[in-house]
Amino acid sequence: MPQLVTLLAITLLLHLHAAPTAVAQAHAATGAFIYAGCSPSKYERNAAFQSNLDSLLTSIASTASSGAAYNSFTAGGVVGQPEAARTAAYGLYQCRGDLSRGQCVACVRETVARLGAVCANSYAASLQVDGCYVRYDASDFVGRADNTVAYRKCSSSSSEDAGFLKSRDAVLRELQAQAATGYKLTASGTVQGVAQCLGDIAAPDCAACLAQAVVQLKGTCGSALAADVYLEQCYVKYWQNGHDFRSSQDYSGDEFGRTVAIIIGILAGLALLVVFISFLTKAC
Structure with missing residues (x-):
């Protein structure tokens, strides 16, 4: 019987590690992790800021059901209050335009739930997944132009083929010219691309953000077959059809979110494994 317990335990562990749940499969296209950013400064539990942050995140999760692809929020705070005494929380969410x-x-809703685990007790945090973006901060950042690079990556495969480079440049030109008015997906030859700005910036600021993103893509990724760049208020991505993306360069400077997500999954699996083994041991 001990051998049976061991075999069943190993089988369960492999299943937990290798078999995605139906929910994970259903949300693979929208919930795939891209990057997270967490401030090093932490707030104390039960502080006034935590109460306002909880209210803010609740508003974000509930307001998304209204159908708006973008919205911003403020919770708490007093106008004219000194910076050091501020307890207000500011935040926003945005969904991919399609x-x-x-x-x-x-x-x-899923991203709001994950944000608390990825950036526990942080005064500022952001989480970008494939389908949406959620961010909060103790300082008011909403609507303020910011072209800081948040994340960028380049595929390990590249090509100097003239046809590929011509198609890529055509896609990037189209995205830069058209995405300032909203989410844009375009294609040229074998290359596709997508771009989007946050809903809180004006068209001229969006155009400037997109232009900077394109500069970053070309300057950093060269002739890569796929590349992404996320600035604080916009993103631009392109890829060659059928290309299996593999990141060779990652300048996000923050793998914390990915690491925490992996750790949480492992701990959950181990907890279930311990309970399962304990149950079988008692049954024997």
């Missing part, structure tokens, strides 16, 4: 209302709601 998502349905249901997909947007599910993505935002």
Whole structure:
């Protein structure tokens, strides 16, 4: 019987590690982790800021069901209050422009839930997944132009083929010219691309952000077959059709979110494994 317990335990562990749940499969396209940013400064539990932050995150999760692809929020705070005494929380969410209302709601709610685990007790945090983006801060950042690079990556494969480079440049030109008015997906030859700005910036600021993103893509990734760049208020991505993306360069400077997500999954699996082994041992 001990051998049976060991065999069943190993089987369960392999299943937990290798078999994704139906929910994970359903949200693979929208919930895939891209990057997270967490401030090093932490707030104390039960502080006034935590109360306002909880209210803010609740508003984000509930308001997404209204169907709006973007919204910003403020919770708490007093006008004219000194910086050191401020307890207000500011935040926003945005969904990818091609998502349905249901997909947007599910993505935002899931991302809000994950943000607390990825950036526990941080005064500022952001989490970008494939389908949506959620950010909060103790300082008011909403609507303020910011072209800081948050994340960028380049595929390990590249090509100097003239046809590929011509198609890529055509896609980037189209995105830079058209995405300032909203989410844009375009293609040229074998290359596709997508771009989007946050909903809180004006068209001229969006255009400037997109232009900077394109500069970053070309300057950092060269002739890579796929590349992404996320600035604080916009993103631009392109890829060659059928290309299996593999990141060779990652300048986000923050793998904390990915690491925490992996750790949480491992701990959950181990906890279930311990309970399962304990149950079988008692049964024997």
